Amino acid sequence: MLVGAFACPHTPQLLARPGTEDRDLVLRVHAAFARVKRRLEACRADAIAIIAGDHVEAFFLDAVPALAVYVGTECAGTFGRYRYRFPIHEPLARTIVEAGIERGFDLFYTQEAPLDYAFYVPLHFTMPEPAVPIVPLHVNVYLPPQPTPRRCYDWGKALGEILRARPERVVLMASGGMSHFPGTDRYASPEFEYDRRLLDALAAGHGRELAAVTGEELDKMGNIELRTWATLLGAVGDAKADVYCYEPSWHHGNAVVEWPV
C-alpha cells in the first residue's frame, strides 16, 4: 500500500556546504527534511520507493534508459567523504519492473549500478530510524531526449496502482527540483516565480497540470528534474500538496513537499 508521498531537493550543497551557500537557508531545508523523517517514522514505512534523475552516474552514454528500476540486493554510492550503502527491497523492486512491463511500460532494469547523489542526499537526511530498504526508480532528466512529462505522469499512475496493490507500507519520494541550471550561463538566475506558481497550483490540488507541460518548457524554466515530480503526481493524482518549505538560494529553488495519499 502507499502510505506517504514526498518531494525533496538533493542539491549536494545541502550535504557539503561551500562558503557560497547561506548557512541559515541550508539549515531551514534541513529542518524540513527532519519533518519528512518524522513523518516517515509515523507512517511506519516498510520501504521507500525513490524516484530520481540520474546525474550521469549510474548511466553514461553507453546506455541511456528513459525509465529504469534498480533490482539488486543493495546499492552503493560515494561523494567525497560520504559513503552510502542501502539494502534494496528486492521483492518490491521486482514487482515494480514486472508489473510495469505488463502494463505497457518498457522499463530498463539493472542489478548493479552506482547510486547517484539524487538518491542519497534526501535519504541522508530523511531515512527513518530504524532504516528501511529502498527501491531506486530512475527517470532520465539530464540526457536528451528525455521522457515527456506526460509519459512520466502515466508511468507514475501505473506505479501508484502497483504500489497500492502491495502488502508493504511504501512511501513514494520524488527527488529533484526546483529551478536550477547547473553548468549553464543561467546558473545564477533560476526561475523562482515559475516555481512559486507551480507550488501554488500543486497546493490547490492541480497536480495534473505538470503532466501537460512540455519538455521544452521544463528546460527553459530550469526544471528538467520535475519529471520525477510528474511521476509522483501520476501516483497521487490531484491531492493538495502541503509545501513544507520553498527556499530559493542564489542558484536553486529548494522545495520540500508532502502529498496526502
Add this chain to the structure above:
Amino acid sequence: MTEELHYRFPPASAYRLNRCLFALKSDDGFRARFLKDAAATLREHALEEEDAAAIVRGDRDGLLARGAHPYLVFMADLRLRMEREPVAFEFF
C-alpha cells in the same frame, strides 16, 4: 528549436570528451591521478588536443562549444575543487 535548449543532445563527436569529464566527476582514482599529472592522465582517454587543453584550462565555454555536457563540466569542476580546497566546505 532543440539547439536553443540549455541541455542538448550530446553530439556523438564529443563522446570521448564527455567520457573523460564523466571520469573526472565520478572516478576517484582517475581524479586523483589527474590532480597529480593532468596531461599524462588525460592521455588515458585519447582526447583531441583541443579537448585536453580546454580541460586543463578549466575553459567551460570552450568545453561547451566542443559538445561537452554542461552538467558534466559543472560537476567535474566542483569535484576537483572539493579535493583542492576541502576546508572550504562544511560537511553535514
